[in-house]
Amino acid sequence: MDSKMAIISAWSYGLAGVLAALLTLYLASGRRNSSRSGAMFLAVALCTVWGMLGLAFALTGQGIFLAGNLLADVLRFGGWYLFLIMLMRPESPAEGAAPTAGIGWLSAIAGLLVACGFVVQAMAVFGVDVVGSSARLALFASLAMSVFGLVLVERLFRNVSPDFRWSIKPLCLGLGGVFLFDLYVYSDALLFNRIDADAFSIRGFAHAIALPLVALSAIRSHDWKRRLVMSQRAVLQSATLLIVGTYLLFMAAAGYYVRFFGGEWGRALQLALLFAALLVLVALTFSGSMRARLRVQVGKHFFSYRYDYREEWLRFTATLSAQGGFAGLGRHVVRGLADMVESPSGALWLKDPSGRFFAQAAFWNMPASAATEDADSPLCRFLLDSGWVINLEEYRSLPRRYDGLVLPSWLVEVPNAWLVVPLTTGSELIAFVVLATARTRIDVNWEVNDLLKTAARQAGAFLGQMQASEALLEVRKFDSFNRMSAFVVHDLKNIIAQLSLMLKNAERHRDNPEFQKDMLMTVEHSVERMRQLMMQLRQGTTPLDGPRGIDLADVLRRIQTAKAGQGREVELTIEEKLLARGHEDRIERVIGHLVQNALDATESGGRVWVRMARQGTQALVEVGDTGHGMSPEFVRERLFKPFQTTKPTGMGIGAYESFQYVHELGGRVSVDSAVDVGTQVDLLLPLFEAGKALKSDELSGKQE
The missing domain is CATH 1.10.287 (Helix Hairpins)
Structure with a gap:
C-alpha cells in the first residue's frame, strides 16, 4: 500500500472507529436494559474494534492488524445480524400473532454464514487452501453476508408497523447503504479477480457516514420497543x-x-x-x-394462518369492483375466488331470470359450456341446504361425507374440476363457481373453506345487486314507454272527442258545404296528428325536427276558431305579432290544452280569454277564466304532477306534459288561481331569433 493510500485508509478507518467508539459510549451511558439495546451495543462495539484495527494496519502495515481487521469484519456482520433479528423477534406473548418460525430460519442462516465466514477468513489469513483458493472463498463468504444483510434490512423495514417506521428508517438507510457498498466491493473483486484498493480503503468512510443515521434511530427509538406487523x-x-x-x-x-x-x-x-x-x-x-x-x-x-385476510379482502374487493358490466363482473368473481386457492381457471353458472335453471354466464381460462343445471336438482339443493364448498377430489375418495349429493354428468366431464363454490344472497342460491385444480398442492381445510364461503357471500351480494340494477333499468325503460304511451293516449282522447263532436253535428249540417269543408280539414288534421303520434311511439318522445319559428298569432286564431266550432267563445287579444321558438304542433297542443281546461272549468256565461304580448325577451301567452279555480295546495303539490286532476274523467297528463315541454324550450309556467274566482296561467316562451337559429342549424348540420 503506497503512502497516499495508507493516509486515506487511516483517515477512513480511524473516523469509523472513533464515531463507533463515541456511539458505544453513548449506548453504555444510557439507561437501556433491553436485549435489543444490548445487541446494538455489541454491534457498534465490534465496529469500533474493526475500525481501530483497520487504522492500525494503515499506520503500521503489520499483517497481524490486517488479519484482525478481516476477522473483526465477519464478527461485525454477525453483530448487526443479531441486532436486526432481535428487532424482528416478538417482545412478549402478546405479539404471538407475529410469526416466529421465519425468524428461527433467519437466525440459523445468520449463524451459519458468520461461522463459515469466520472459518474461511481464518483460512485466508493463514494461507490454508483446502478447496480452491481460500482468498476466493473469503470473498464469496463476504459477498453472501452482504446479500443476507440487505435481506434482513428489507424484511425489517417492510414488516415494521407504520408508527415505528419513522424511528427505524434512518437505521435501515444507514445499514442498507453499508451492505450495498460491501456488495459492490466484493462483487467487483470476484468479477475481476482482484480487490479494488481505492474502494477497499474508503470502506471506513462509508461506515462512518452510516453511523450517525444509526445513532439517530437509537435516539428516536427508546429501547427499540416497537410493534412488528409481519x-x-x-x-x-x-x-x-x-x-x-x-x-x-x-x-x-x-x-x-x-x-x-x-x-x-x-x-x-x-x-x-x-x-x-x-x-x-x-x-x-x-x-x-x-x-x-x-x-x-x-x-x-x-x-x-395461511392467509393474510386484510390483503385477500382488499384484493378480492378491488377485483369485484373492476369495470366491465355484468359479464365482466362474472369473470372477476371467478378470478377472485380462483386466486385465493391458486386455481388457474374456472367458470360461473348463474341462475336464469326465470329462476328455473342455472347456465354458464362467465368463464376464465376454461372452455365455454352449454350445459345447464335445474334449480331443483340434487346439486343445487345440496349447495343451498348445506352451504358447503364441494371438494370433488374428496367426493371421489370419500363420497359418504357428501350424503345425498349426486353430481351431474356435465360437471364430471369438466376438465380438472376441483371445487364447487356456492354463491348465495340471503337464503337464495344465485350462482355457483366451478374451479379447476390448483397449480400446487393445497390442503382444503377449514380455513380455506371459511374464506371461500365468506368471499362467495360477498360475490353473491355483488351479483344480486347487479341483477337488481339491471332489472330496475328494464323497469325504468318500460316506465318511460308507459309514460310516453300515456301522453299518446291523452292526445288520442282529444282527437276522439273532436271527431265525436264532428259526427254529432254531421246529422244536422251534412248538406252545408262550409261544414263539409271544415269536416274534411278536421279529418285531415286528425289523421296527420295520429301519424305523428305513431312516429313518436317508434322514435321516442323527442321530436325528429329541431325547434323553429312559430307565428303565435296564427296558432291562437286556429285555437279560437276550433273552440268556436264547439260552441264556446274565447276572447283573443293580440298586442303584438311575435315569433316563438318551438314545435308548432306541440305549442298548439299546449295552449289548446290550457284553453280547453279553462272552458271546462267555466260555466256557461263565464269568461275565458287569451292574451299575447311581449315580456322582455320572451313571448307572454296569458290564458284566464272565471271558472271554479283551484286551491293553493293543489297548485303547489299536484297540478304539474302526472295522473293528478280535478276532472272526474281526466287523466292528469296534459298539465304535466305542458309543464315539461315549456321548460325544455327554456320557458316558464306560472299559475295564479283561487277557488270560485278563476285561474290565470302565464306561459313565457322564448322568442325566435333568426341569427341564432341559423347558427344552431349550421352547427347541427356539421355534427351530422
Whole structure:
C-alpha cells in the first residue's frame, strides 16, 4: 500500500472507529436494559474494534492488524445480524400473532454464514487452501453476508408497523447503504479477480457516514420497543430475494470452478453456464406454479394462518369492483375466488331470470359450456341446504361425507374440476363457481373453506345487486314507454272527442258545404296528428325536427276558431305579432290544452280569454277564466304532477306534459288561481331569433 493510500485508509478507518467508539459510549451511558439495546451495543462495539484495527494496519502495515481487521469484519456482520433479528423477534406473548418460525430460519442462516465466514477468513489469513483458493472463498463468504444483510434490512423495514417506521428508517438507510457498498466491493473483486484498493480503503468512510443515521434511530427509538406487523406479502418478497441471492451466489461459484477446472474452454463454459442460470431464473420468476408453491410454503411454515385476510379482502374487493358490466363482473368473481386457492381457471353458472335453471354466464381460462343445471336438482339443493364448498377430489375418495349429493354428468366431464363454490344472497342460491385444480398442492381445510364461503357471500351480494340494477333499468325503460304511451293516449282522447263532436253535428249540417269543408280539414288534421303520434311511439318522445319559428298569432286564431266550432267563445287579444321558438304542433297542443281546461272549468256565461304580448325577451301567452279555480295546495303539490286532476274523467297528463315541454324550450309556467274566482296561467316562451337559429342549424348540420 503506497503512502497516499495508507493516509486515506487511516483517515477512513480511524473516523469509523472513533464515531463507533463515541456511539458505544453513548449506548453504555444510557439507561437501556433491553436485549435489543444490548445487541446494538455489541454491534457498534465490534465496529469500533474493526475500525481501530483497520487504522492500525494503515499506520503500521503489520499483517497481524490486517488479519484482525478481516476477522473483526465477519464478527461485525454477525453483530448487526443479531441486532436486526432481535428487532424482528416478538417482545412478549402478546405479539404471538407475529410469526416466529421465519425468524428461527433467519437466525440459523445468520449463524451459519458468520461461522463459515469466520472459518474461511481464518483460512485466508493463514494461507490454508483446502478447496480452491481460500482468498476466493473469503470473498464469496463476504459477498453472501452482504446479500443476507440487505435481506434482513428489507424484511425489517417492510414488516415494521407504520408508527415505528419513522424511528427505524434512518437505521435501515444507514445499514442498507453499508451492505450495498460491501456488495459492490466484493462483487467487483470476484468479477475481476482482484480487490479494488481505492474502494477497499474508503470502506471506513462509508461506515462512518452510516453511523450517525444509526445513532439517530437509537435516539428516536427508546429501547427499540416497537410493534412488528409481519405480512405474508413482505415475507414472500423477502424469501424470494433470499432465494434469488442464494441461487446467484451458487451459480457464480459454479461458474468460477467451471472456469478454474475447464482449461482453455473454461471461460466459454463459464459464460454459457451463467447465461443458462439467468434464463432459468427468469423462467422460474414468471412461473405461476412456482409462485403458487412459494406462497403456500410461506403461509404453511411462517404463519399460524395461511392467509393474510386484510390483503385477500382488499384484493378480492378491488377485483369485484373492476369495470366491465355484468359479464365482466362474472369473470372477476371467478378470478377472485380462483386466486385465493391458486386455481388457474374456472367458470360461473348463474341462475336464469326465470329462476328455473342455472347456465354458464362467465368463464376464465376454461372452455365455454352449454350445459345447464335445474334449480331443483340434487346439486343445487345440496349447495343451498348445506352451504358447503364441494371438494370433488374428496367426493371421489370419500363420497359418504357428501350424503345425498349426486353430481351431474356435465360437471364430471369438466376438465380438472376441483371445487364447487356456492354463491348465495340471503337464503337464495344465485350462482355457483366451478374451479379447476390448483397449480400446487393445497390442503382444503377449514380455513380455506371459511374464506371461500365468506368471499362467495360477498360475490353473491355483488351479483344480486347487479341483477337488481339491471332489472330496475328494464323497469325504468318500460316506465318511460308507459309514460310516453300515456301522453299518446291523452292526445288520442282529444282527437276522439273532436271527431265525436264532428259526427254529432254531421246529422244536422251534412248538406252545408262550409261544414263539409271544415269536416274534411278536421279529418285531415286528425289523421296527420295520429301519424305523428305513431312516429313518436317508434322514435321516442323527442321530436325528429329541431325547434323553429312559430307565428303565435296564427296558432291562437286556429285555437279560437276550433273552440268556436264547439260552441264556446274565447276572447283573443293580440298586442303584438311575435315569433316563438318551438314545435308548432306541440305549442298548439299546449295552449289548446290550457284553453280547453279553462272552458271546462267555466260555466256557461263565464269568461275565458287569451292574451299575447311581449315580456322582455320572451313571448307572454296569458290564458284566464272565471271558472271554479283551484286551491293553493293543489297548485303547489299536484297540478304539474302526472295522473293528478280535478276532472272526474281526466287523466292528469296534459298539465304535466305542458309543464315539461315549456321548460325544455327554456320557458316558464306560472299559475295564479283561487277557488270560485278563476285561474290565470302565464306561459313565457322564448322568442325566435333568426341569427341564432341559423347558427344552431349550421352547427347541427356539421355534427351530422
